Amino acid sequence: MENFSLPTATGVAAIGLKTGLIFPNDDIAAITTEAVKSFVEDKDIICVTEAVVARSQNRYISCSDLAEDIQKKLNLKPKSTLAVISPIASRNRFALVLKALAMATRGGKVIVQLSMPLDEVGNQVMDEEFATTRIRLKKVLKSLREARENTPQLNVLIREIIAALKLQELGYNILSIRKITGTGIADLTVRTPEGKLAVAEVTFANLEKAKKKAIEIKQDVDGAEQAMVIAVDLGHHKIVMADAETTDEAKTYDFGPQLESYHDPDVVYINELENIKFSHPITGIDYRDLYIEMIESGDAEGEVLFTNNPLKVYDRGYINGVCISAVHERDKLKELFTSFGAMVPVLTLQDIGPGPWGVIGSNVSDFEKGVLKLLPGDADGTAENIKAKIREVSGKDVEVLIFGDGAYKDPDTGIYEMADPHPAIGVSSGLKSAALRTGSKLKLQVDTLYNQGYSREEIGNMLKNKQDKITKESLGTTPRSVTSIVATLADLVAGSADAGTPIVLVRGFQYSRAN
Template sequence: MSLPEYVGPCAFGIKMGVVLPGSDLKSMIKSEIMKINKDGLLEDNDALCVTESIVARAQENYITTEEIAEEVTDKLNLKPNDTLGVLFPILSRNRFSLILEGLAKAVPRGKIIVQLSHPDDEVGNQLIPPEKSQALIDKGYNVIKAEELEEDCIHPITNVNYLKLYRDIITEQGAEAELFVSNDYRVILDYHPQGVLCADIHTREEHRSKLESKVITCTLQDLFNDSSKESWSEWGLLGSNMSSDNKLKLAPYNADEFACELQKEILDATGKKIEVIIGGDGAYKDPSSGIYELADPKPAFGTTPGLRQHMREGVKYKYLIDMYHNQGKSEKEIQEIIAKESEKKKGKNHEIETEGTTPRKIEDILASLADLVSGSADAGTPVILIKSI
């Protein structure tokens, strides 16, 4: 049952059984692929995107809040009564609340300083209304105490007051909590912490490089990225998610290796060479909430070599159609020219014919598409088959 030639790129969600810790995931996926191949839907150069969540679950890649406390204590040389600075964490119960609990366990007789950005965190979760933020900036406020903002800090989507939530998480572990809002990363040094965790995602290295000469500093990626440990990831705590009351699931480890092994098993079983992606959050911004969905460090945690660092470019169809139509060319002539331009532009320099299609990493595009089909639709389809890539 091959798709008709007039069908362009498309994605199909593949339903699977429940993936449990320790499941033989490659065998489970291969079983579904055999059905797809039997139905004539699998072709060379298709792409298969597997959500990072089921890969990490099958790997049993979990840690506890107690282990987070031990890890950050070791990395930052903390004592139970020290002050720990936490710079620019995102506002998320799923992504950060358990990490914060673990950090507070590291200094149960000390203090946690949390510096938040405004009006939003780095992925677009609103902390305070933009007009309130601008008014404070106009008045010359560089630092805003949490106590001054309590009534303004209800998240417009989740209705959670993250200042209160984060303070309560810290104090429940016995530590003192001090939260404030400032977009100037240097302010955290005014509180004289013994160590600073750069808890931001996409700007973590920039802030680490500016702080590490003044205080012991690490990023979320530096915690649990040791391959000698039972649970670890190249991304450390980046990309981790809440699993249970005190347990966090890390991003998968060796995701490239998993993708390549799965590709080989599918090739051996079906004779079809397809590309494989281990996908996380898609790289897109929700137009209604303004939230930038990429809370993972990147859209694709792992890929097969055929996708790695390749750029997706196309021709600027609207420009070419209008230009050649104005030159008096027929519909058939325009179609033939566009087909030739599409082939000619592969791998070439960016020119006017392609400027309508900004070059992007193919792995980012495909992982984002898969996330929209699977994760954002919550469709129970952790594997996505993408055709005509």
Template sequence: MEDNAGNSIRQTPKHIETGNYSSTKYVLVQMTGIPDYVGPCAFGIEMGVLLPGCDLQSQVIEALEEVVEDGFLTDGDTICLTESVVARSQNNYVTKAEIAQEIREGCTLTPEQTIGVVFPITSRNRFVPILAGISRAVPDGKVIVQLQYPTDEVGNRTLPPEVAAELEAETDDHITTDDLDRRYPHPITEIDYIQLYRETIAEEGAEPTIFLSNDPERILEYQPDAVIVSNVHEREKTREAVAAYHDNVLTLQELANDETNDAWSEWGLLGSNMSSGEKIKLAPRRADQFAVELQERIDDEFDKQVHVIINGDGAYKDPSSGIYELADPCAVFGATPDLEDTLRGGVKYKFLVDKYHEEEKSREEISEILAAEAEEHHVESSIESEGTTPRQLQNIIASLADLLTGSADAGTPLVLVKGITGSSND
């Protein structure tokens, strides 16, 4: 059907019918997908249960069929798919035993030797399974864990700031568990990570030692036979500091990254997560390739030219807790080339409204000027762009998608993002 202006119209889809619409009424829906008065937006798309080894691309196409039928998928949209379901479809799992074996062989360790673990994040699902695998490599030896304070790399608190400051002065930045007058559980999860890590090591037969210091070279005071650098974003800086005095140092990225194995990732154990039993789910491998193949499949099936992102954690810092969400090594594990090195800038809308209002321009005149300015390319230092810090577009979109799906897992690993790339309503 068409209206008098030639725009396509259709009946209200059943899934958006409300008490305001009877079954005999219609609504106008521009086939651009969203009304002109709606700005950038994102929608979680349900996909049902996704099993290991599934044909994920076919299931994405199946989920998008209804989206297309409703006229809701348009050229220029971005399809985001969470990294966890991509890795699951690849059967990208390793076991703790496999990690232990790789560490023993890669570091040439015997069961009674000592492993140092530097700057792991404090996380049950992210690091406890890895720590179990590390500890299993030396079941008759020792595992020394060095934590940062007052928070780990991503903002999880290890000590209250005031306690940390006092102990740092008293201990010269080498805080042992004997220096702690009591336990200091995480303020949100209420988990005592020092105790949890100690128990994890002991369960594998090794002798645990936990201490806190922000100097990575402190681990060398314990004379470890090998050191596993375990932080995420500053791993190379940490490795450089330790490797200057020790020749047996690995990062988590160098474990489980052998592509001759059935399960592997170029990110190694970075971005990995707990699974059931003995298994650890790795980050997806070759996510860029998956994104391109999915983009081509969507074009073939629906004749829609979209962007595709395989997203990890959003790059978001909670202002209340101070926790930085990005425990993954990156917000984007894979993306189609059309988003590569693209910055999202823009004009400083609020500033320009005030500027032109002071010049006594009318509301209509200001609207026309702003519309024209938005079409212009402004260098980052221009007055029009002042205050609009350019950011990588793919990181913004990935963070938005993760906020929708998030740690609570809303059952919508597929996210449709509209309007951010500037094409959906053109």
């Protein structure tokens, strides 16, 4: 790329640049300068991934050192109970942090509150349909229980909700509950774990009578392949299920252990899930299992709560400390706990480990040895040093940006893959004063002027001379942060796998200074 040049009609261009391997204590300013010196131009933006910057700074911490820091900052005694609030679902980003948190309790307990169905960056924590149906069923159950005192007949509806909750635990998908949803002709219409459409009649005791009715209903439901009967004993907390069309032995289930959990409409507890797994559709990881495993590897007892009300952790007994583990919502959640009157220390991931970011944005360096790589220290200063080095060697005046995760959401996976606090971790002085990027919509201007009868030449001249006052004032673009745009562009170009292009040169990106 010694003779690198772009066509004169080029707008913004971003090119990934390969370097040699970068190790701890390497001179990142010299490496970056060497990579760009032969073709860099004034006003280029040189972007360097935070990963190699942090590595060159030797920014690592072990789980044992992190655990010691956590223990001191939260003042945790042996056998303490620690609440971990709203972490993202990520093996790379959080598993070792969780192990260190568990180690800090010194044989205690860690209660992890996971938001559902997704974490704050879009990772699936629980199947969305399961979560939505589960919470809806439990809310209806709560309403029915509150009204039952004056209307004993509501037990008929309660038994059907209980039956639906138990079927969900067994892997059935609840499609309708006739007396609740007003749809379907069976008490319950479900999809079996094998994918069959099934109808179920629910009774208090008489299975044989219910079998006949279930078979009749099945014949009237298009596509139904199975008829079921379910007897619910509310007094003894037993459920009996049978196939209405076979002589297979009925199965009995005890819902007594889950009853208290059924009565809490804000939380899905582990004892409600039985053998249900929520494997992430892309990674295949069940984060509930992974996080329990990491807690136990830190010699602590683990518990996971699925709830969007973080304060529910207080229902699980005395808490000795709280670690807010969200990335983007950390300050809001910390304020929630402190305003609620927490009498124990409340810290965020930014407060544990070395500054300025703590372990926010950290990722696994060595999983087996329990080592984390942190975000760079003094990223702004590092960017300024790289800028100065490039000017010294090439004579060119550039800006430098150290980038982390890009601020974009993948529409196919639903993941907003931004586990770093900002897309731009550090910037040189010129980018610090960049104004929000705004403008007028060229496509709207051209369409409007064309529809008004102007010719190609007239439209071109009007746009060039900014004479299109009506369209310019009618609709502008959404203001966006210049550094976030450039960092996201760099992250997309660099990739996160094995492209080997930790430096991205951005040319032709126009922006203005803030007043």
